[in-house]
Amino acid sequence: MPRYRAKPIEIEAAQWWVNGDHPEDGPTDHEGRIVRYFRHPGPDYAGDVLHEACNRIWHVHGWIDTLEGGHIVCPGDWIVTGLQGERYPVKPRIFTATYEPVEA
Template sequence: MKFQKRRSVIEATQWFAPGDHPAVEERNGAWSVATPEGWHTVQVGDWIITSSEGEVFCMSDALFVDRYEPLVER
């Protein structure tokens, strides 16, 4: 599903379990994703975001819902 934020379009997948997104890996006993700032722990319900530049980020559900809305494709 695509979402938008201030004219930028991202790909996002809500993560619930291993296999939901290929960027999420088990690391030191926790599920994590490699971001430009380093490894970030992923919690159930977090969103894994891929920017238009291909960078991967993790965001809590509450923050994601506050910042993004589904993209209406025409």
């Protein structure tokens, strides 16, 4: 099978921990424009229920709209801005395996 290598590209990224962490979100006491509050009715997402992927309560999660639809943002995820301005969350271990800082 043929093999391929990703072209080197530069991206912008900001690590998200709480509402307001993304530079375009605004103040932390308001809902962000990029990463919004996570809202999901029902007992499976109650405030004391843990998210299996990160082992944190649902109340501290965010939500981001992507080209593929909406995605949950866990505390510590990186918000990457792609080549066409699209944004998406990337888990920390994937981010560090895929990206490295760009020298000025």
